Amino acid sequence: MRQPDADADATHRPTRTRHTQAERRDRTKGRLLEAAVLLFSEHGYHRTQVMDIVNRARVSAGTFYRYFDDKQGIFFAIAEELSCHEVEEARKARQMVLEAADFPAAVRTMVHYLERHFERVVDRAPLYRALMNSGVVDRGRDHAWAMKEKAVCALAEQLGAAGPRDTDDLQSLARMVMGAISELRYAMIHSGKPSPADAARLATRFLQGGLTAYSTRAPRYTELHDDSWRRALDDEAPV
Amino acid sequence: MRQPDADADATHRPTRTRHTQAERRDRTKGRLLEAAVLLFSEHGYHRTQVMDIVNRARVSAGTFYRYFDDKQGIFFAIAEELSCHEVEEARKARQMVLEAADFPAAVRTMVHYLERHFERVVDRAPLYRALMNSGVVDRGRDHAWAMKEKAVCALAEQLGAAGPRDTDDLQSLARMVMGAISELRYAMIHSGKPSPADAARLATRFLQGGLTAYSTRAPRYTELHDDSWRRALDDEAPV
Amino acid sequence: MRQPDADADATHRPTRTRHTQAERRDRTKGRLLEAAVLLFSEHGYHRTQVMDIVNRARVSAGTFYRYFDDKQGIFFAIAEELSCHEVEEARKARQMVLEAADFPAAVRTMVHYLERHFERVVDRAPLYRALMNSGVVDRGRDHAWAMKEKAVCALAEQLGAAGPRDTDDLQSLARMVMGAISELRYAMIHSGKPSPADAARLATRFLQGGLTAYSTRAPRYTELHDDSWRRALDDEAPV
Amino acid sequence: MRQPDADADATHRPTRTRHTQAERRDRTKGRLLEAAVLLFSEHGYHRTQVMDIVNRARVSAGTFYRYFDDKQGIFFAIAEELSCHEVEEARKARQMVLEAADFPAAVRTMVHYLERHFERVVDRAPLYRALMNSGVVDRGRDHAWAMKEKAVCALAEQLGAAGPRDTDDLQSLARMVMGAISELRYAMIHSGKPSPADAARLATRFLQGGLTAYSTRAPRYTELHDDSWRRALDDEAPV
DNA sequence: GATGAATGAGTCTTCATTCAT
DNA sequence: TATGAATGAAGACTCATTCAT
Numbered sequence: 001m002r003q004p005d006a007d008a009d010a011t012h013r014p015t016r017t018r019h020t021q022a023e024r025r026d027r028t029k030g031r032l033l034e035a036a037v038l039l040f041s042e043h044g045y046h047r048t049q050v051m052d053i054v055n056r057a058r059v060s061a062g063t064f065y066r067y068f069d070d071k072q073g074i075f076f077a078i079a080e081e082l083s084c085h086e087v088e089e090a091r092k093a094r095q096m097v098l099e100a101a102d103f104p105a106a107v108r109t110m111v112h113y114l115e116r117h118f119e120r121v122v123d124r125a126p127l128y129r130a131l132m133n134s135g136v137v138d139r140g141r142d143h144a145w146a147m148k149e150k151a152v153c154a155l156a157e158q159l160g161a162a163g164p165r166d167t168d169d170l171q172s173l174a175r176m177v178m179g180a181i182s183e184l185r186y187a188m189i190h191s192g193k194p195s196p197a198d199a200a201r202l203a204t205r206f207l208q209g210g211l212t213a214y215s216t217r218a219p220r221y222t223e224l225h226d227d228s229w230r231r232a233l234d235d236e237a238p239v
Numbered sequence: 240m241r242q243p244d245a246d247a248d249a250t251h252r253p254t255r256t257r258h259t260q261a262e263r264r265d266r267t268k269g270r271l272l273e274a275a276v277l278l279f280s281e282h283g284y285h286r287t288q289v290m291d292i293v294n295r296a297r298v299s300a301g302t303f304y305r306y307f308d309d310k311q312g313i314f315f316a317i318a319e320e321l322s323c324h325e326v327e328e329a330r331k332a333r334q335m336v337l338e339a340a341d342f343p344a345a346v347r348t349m350v351h352y353l354e355r356h357f358e359r360v361v362d363r364a365p366l367y368r369a370l371m372n373s374g375v376v377d378r379g380r381d382h383a384w385a386m387k388e389k390a391v392c393a394l395a396e397q398l399g400a401a402g403p404r405d406t407d408d409l410q411s412l413a414r415m416v417m418g419a420i421s422e423l424r425y426a427m428i429h430s431g432k433p434s435p436a437d438a439a440r441l442a443t444r445f446l447q448g449g450l451t452a453y454s455t456r457a458p459r460y461t462e463l464h465d466d467s468w469r470r471a472l473d474d475e476a477p478v
Numbered sequence: 479m480r481q482p483d484a485d486a487d488a489t490h491r492p493t494r495t496r497h498t499q500a501e502r503r504d505r506t507k508g509r510l511l512e513a514a515v516l517l518f519s520e521h522g523y524h525r526t527q528v529m530d531i532v533n534r535a536r537v538s539a540g541t542f543y544r545y546f547d548d549k550q551g552i553f554f555a556i557a558e559e560l561s562c563h564e565v566e567e568a569r570k571a572r573q574m575v576l577e578a579a580d581f582p583a584a585v586r587t588m589v590h591y592l593e594r595h596f597e598r599v600v601d602r603a604p605l606y607r608a609l610m611n612s613g614v615v616d617r618g619r620d621h622a623w624a625m626k627e628k629a630v631c632a633l634a635e636q637l638g639a640a641g642p643r644d645t646d647d648l649q650s651l652a653r654m655v656m657g658a659i660s661e662l663r664y665a666m667i668h669s670g671k672p673s674p675a676d677a678a679r680l681a682t683r684f685l686q687g688g689l690t691a692y693s694t695r696a697p698r699y700t701e702l703h704d705d706s707w708r709r710a711l712d713d714e715a716p717v
Numbered sequence: 718m719r720q721p722d723a724d725a726d727a728t729h730r731p732t733r734t735r736h737t738q739a740e741r742r743d744r745t746k747g748r749l750l751e752a753a754v755l756l757f758s759e760h761g762y763h764r765t766q767v768m769d770i771v772n773r774a775r776v777s778a779g780t781f782y783r784y785f786d787d788k789q790g791i792f793f794a795i796a797e798e799l800s801c802h803e804v805e806e807a808r809k810a811r812q813m814v815l816e817a818a819d820f821p822a823a824v825r826t827m828v829h830y831l832e833r834h835f836e837r838v839v840d841r842a843p844l845y846r847a848l849m850n851s852g853v854v855d856r857g858r859d860h861a862w863a864m865k866e867k868a869v870c871a872l873a874e875q876l877g878a879a880g881p882r883d884t885d886d887l888q889s890l891a892r893m894v895m896g897a898i899s900e901l902r903y904a905m906i907h908s909g910k911p912s913p914a915d916a917a918r919l920a921t922r923f924l925q926g927g928l929t930a931y932s933t934r935a936p937r938y939t940e941l942h943d944d945s946w947r948r949a950l951d952d953e954a955p956v
Numbered sequence: 957g958a959t960g961a962a963t964g965a966g967t968c969t970t971c972a973t974t975c976a977t
Numbered sequence: 978t979a980t981g982a983a984t985g986a987a988g989a990c991t992c993a994t995t996c997a998t
Contacts, residue, residue: 044374044375044380045375046285046375047377132374133372133374133375135283135371135372136283136284136285136372136375138286141283145429168432168433168437169437169441171426171432172423172426172432172433172437172438172441173441173445175419175422175423175425175426176418176419176420176422176423176441176442176445176446177419178422179418179419179420179421179422179423179425180414180415180416180418180419180449181415181418182418182421182422183414183415183417183418183421184411184414184415184418186414186418187410187411187414190384193407193410193411194407194411198407198408198411199411202408202411202412202415202453203415205449205452205453206412206415206449206450206452206453207415207449208452209448209449209450209451209452209453210419210444210445210446210448210449210452211445211448212448212452213444213445213447213448213449213451213452214441214444214445214448
C-alpha cells in the first residue's frame with residue numbers, strides 16, 4: 001500500500017525523537033495539503049470531502065482538524081501559499097520592468113516573467129486548477145475578488161507610469177491583460193496546449209500590441225510607437 | 240352511430256382551460272427560473288437551496304420537480320437559454336464582420352456587437368453572475384469547457400480567415416481575446432465599472448491592437464497595418 | 479396510442495347520453511382497476527404510484543379520487559372482488575363435498591374444485607400476484623390474516639366433520655393444506671409451471687395422503703383407509 | 718539508523734484501543750440489527766423508518782450509514798444471516814436423512830430437524846416475521862424467489878433419490894412440502910399456536926403421508942409402503 | 957365530471973465536525 | 978497525539994392528495 005518515501009527521508013535523517021516528531025508533523029501536514037490539492041484540482045472544492053483528503057493522506061479524520069480549522073482552512077492555506085508566491089514574483093517583475101535600461105530590456109523582462117509564470121503553472125497544474133472557482137468557497141468570492149483587484153491596481157498603476165491617464169481606462173486595460181493571460185493559463189492546465197514559451201511570446205506580443213494601440217492616441221507614449229519592442233521580441237525568440 | 244371521438248373527449252377535454260393552464264405553467268416555470276437566477280447570482284449554486292428557490296418563487300417544493308429534474312436541471316436550463324442566445328448573437332456578428340464592405344465597417348460591426356453584448360450583461364447581470372463558476376456543478380466544468388472551446392474555435396477560424404496561419408497560435412489568440420472580454424464582463428458585473436460603451440471601445444481598440452501586433456509579421460495582413468481601423472473607431476465613438 | 483376497444487363497444491351501444499355517462503363511469507373505473515392490477519402485479523403495492531395507475535388508465539390524477547378514497551382503497555377493492563369470489567367458490571365446493579354420494583365422488587369434486595381454482599389463478603395471474611404480500615398495505619396484514627383464518631376454520635371444520643378431533647390439530651392440518659396449495663399457486667404464477675390439471679391431481683393425491691396419514695390413527699376415519707380415493711383419482715385422471 | 722516501521726506507526730497505532738474499538742463496532746452494529754429486526758417485525762419494512770431504527774438503537778442517523786449502505790442494506794443483511802443459517806441446517810438434515818441406517822431413523826431425523834427448525838422460529842419470531850413479505854423490498858422478490866427455488870430444487874432432488882421420477886412432479890411435491898411447513902411457521906409466529914413439537918410431529922406425519930401417497934404408484938418406493946415410518950413416529954413421540 | 961398544476965409533510969441520505977479511547 | 982466511531986443538522990427529493998379551472 002504505502003510506498004517508502006525515500007526522498008523525504010534522505011533530506012532529514014532523524015537523530016532525536018523530538019526532532020522526528022516535528023518532522024512528522026510537517027510531513028503529515030504536507031501530505032494533507034498535497035492530497036487536498038490533488039483532490040480539489042480533480043473534483044473541485046465541493047465534491048471533495050474531508051474524508052477523501054484524509055484517506056488519500058493516510059491519516060484519520062481527527063488528525064485533519066489538528067492541522068486545519070476546517071475544510072475552508074485547508075483551501076485558504078493552499079490559496080495563501082500560492083498567491084503569496086505569485087504576488088511576490090509579480091512585484092519583482094514589475095520592479096525589474098521599471099528599472100529596465102531601455103524598452104527592449106523591459107520587454108525581455110516581461111517575456112521572462114511570463115514564461116516563468118507559465119512554467120510554474122504547468123509544473124503545478126493541479127495546484128492552479130484547484131484554485132480556480134475559488135468563488136465557490138464561502139468568503140472565497142470576496143477573497144478572490146480582493147486579490148484580483150490588488151493585482152489589477154498594481155498593473156494599472158504600472159501602465160499609468162508613463163503619464164497621467166484615465167484611471168478607469170487603465171484598470172480596464174489591466175483587466176484585459178490579466179484576462180488574456182488567465183485564459184492561456186486555463187487552456188494550458190486543461191489541454192496542456194500552449195507551451196510556456198509559446199504562451200509567453202504570444203501573450204507579450206498580443207498585449208504589447210493592445211496596449212500600444214491604446215496609448216498611440218496619447219503622444220506621451222511615443223516610445224512605444226516605434227518597433228523596438230517588436231525587434232526585442234524577435235531577437236529574443238526567433239520563431 | 241358511434242362518435243369516434245368519444246374516448247378522445249374523455250381523456251382530454253380541450254376547453255379554454257387548456258390555454259389558461261398552459262399560461263399558468265409558463266408563469267410558474269418563469270417564476271422558478273427567475274428566483275433561481277437571482278439566488279444563484281447572489282449566493283452561488285451551492286449555497287442556494289431548492290427550498291430557497293421555491294420560497295422565493297412562492298411555490299411548493301414539489302412544484303419545483305414538476306418543471307426540473309433536479310437542482311442541476313434548473314442550472315443547466317438557465318445556462319442553456321443564455322448560451323444559446325449568446326452563441327447565436329456571436330454567430331451573427333461574425334457573419335456581419337465577414338460581409339463587411341471594408342475594414343472600417345468590420346470594426347464598427349465589432350464595436351456594435353461588443354457594446355450590445357456588454358449591454359446584455361449589464362441588463363441581466365444576475366443571470367451572467369449566476370453562471371460564473373459553472374464548474375461547481377457536476378458535469379458543469381466539462382460543459383463550460385466545451386462551450387468555450389466551441390467559441391474559441393469559431394473565433395480562431397475567423398481570425399485565420401485572412402490567411403493560413405498556425406492553428407495553435409490562432410487558438411491562443413482567440414483565447415486571449417475571450418479572456419480579455421471575460422474580465423471586462425466580470426468587472427462590469429461586480430463593480431458596474433466600465434460602461435458597455437466604454438468597454439466596447441476599449442476592448443475593440445485593445446484587441447485590434449493585439450491582433451495587429453501578431454499579424455504584422457505576416458505580410459498578408461497588410462490591410463490591417465494602416466490606421467483605417469483606428470480612424471473608424473474615432474469616427475464612431477470619439478472620446 | 480389508444481387502441482379502439484372494439485369488444486367493449488360491441489357489448490353496449492350507447493343510445494342515450496345519460497346511459498353513456500354511466501357506462502363511461504364504469505369503464506373509467508374498470509380501466510383504473512385493470513391498470514392497478516397490472517401494476518401492483520408487476521411492481522408490488524409500494525413501488526406502484528397513483529400516478530402510474532392514472533397514466534396507464536389514461537385518466538387524470540383527480541379522477542382517481544372520484545372512484546377510490548385513496549391508494550389503499552383501490553387495493554382493497556381489488557382484494558375484495560377477488561376474495562368474495564373465491565370464498566364463495568370454496569363454500570360451494572365444501573358443500574358439494576359434504577353432499578357427495580360416496581367418497582370417490584367427494585374426491586372427484588375436490589379435484590374439480592382445485593382444477594377450476596388453479597385455472598382461475600392462471601387466467602388472472604396478475605390479479606393473484608397483485609394480492610400477494612397484502613401484508614404490505616396498512617391494515618392489510620390483519621385483513622389478510624383474518625381472511626386466511628376464516629378459510630382455515632372452515633376447512634378445519636370440514637376436516638373434523640368425520641368425528642370429534644383435536645381442534646388445534648385440525649387447524650394445523652388445514653393450514654398445511656392451504657400452504658401446500660398456496661405454494662403451487664405461487665409457482666404457477668411465477669413460472670407457469672404446474673398446469674392447473676397437474677397441480678389439481680398432484681395436490682389432491684398429496685393432500686389426501688397427508689390427511690389419511692393423520693387420520694389413520696383414528697379408527698373412525700376407516701372409510702379413508704381403503705384405496706377407493708386413489709382409484710377415484712386414477713379413474714378421473716389417469717396419468 | 719532508520720526505523721523501517723516509523724511510517725506504519727504513524728498511520729495505525731495498534732494498542733488495546735483497537736480491540737475495544739472493534740468491540741464497540743460490533744456492539745453498535747448489533748444494536749442496529751436488533752432494532753431493525755424488531756421494527757421490521759412489528760411494522761414491516763415500509764412503515765419502519767431509518768430514524769426509528771437509529772432511535773431504538775440509540776445511535777445517530779449517520780452511524781446507520783457507517784454500517785449499512787442504505788435501508789435495503791440492513792434488510793438484506795438480516796435476510797442473509799438468517800438464510801445462510803437455515804440453508805446450512807437444511808443441508809445437514811438432508812445429509813443425515815441420506816445416511817440414516819434405516820427408514821425409521823430417517824423419519825426420526827426429519828422430525829428432529831423440523832422440531833429444531835420450529836424452535837428456532839419461535840425463539841426468533843421477530844426475525845422470521847421481519848423477513849416475511851420480503852417481496853416488498855426492491856429486488857427482494859427475486860431474491861426470495863431465488864432462495865426458495867434453491868431449497869425447492871434441493872428438496873426435489875432428495876425426494877427423487879429413491880428412483881427416477883418426473884422432475885416437475887417432484888418439484889411440485891417439494892413446493893407443497895415447503896408450503897405446508899411455511900404455513901405452520903406463519904401461524905406459529907402470529908398466534909404462537911402449534912408448539913414446535915406438535916408442529917414437527919404433525920408435519921412429519923402429514924408430509925410423509927402425502928409423499929407416500931404420491932409414491933405408492935411407483936413400485937420402487939416399496940420400503941415406504943409398510944407402516945414402519947408410522948411406528949417410528951409413534952415410538953418417538955407418542956401422543 | 958374531468959383535468960393536471962400545485963401542495964407539503966415525510967424520508968432518506970450526506971458529510972463536516974467532535975470526542976472518547 | 979492519533980484514531981475512527983459517533984454525531985446531527987442540513988438538504989435533496991418523493992408522492993399521495995387537493996383544488997382551482
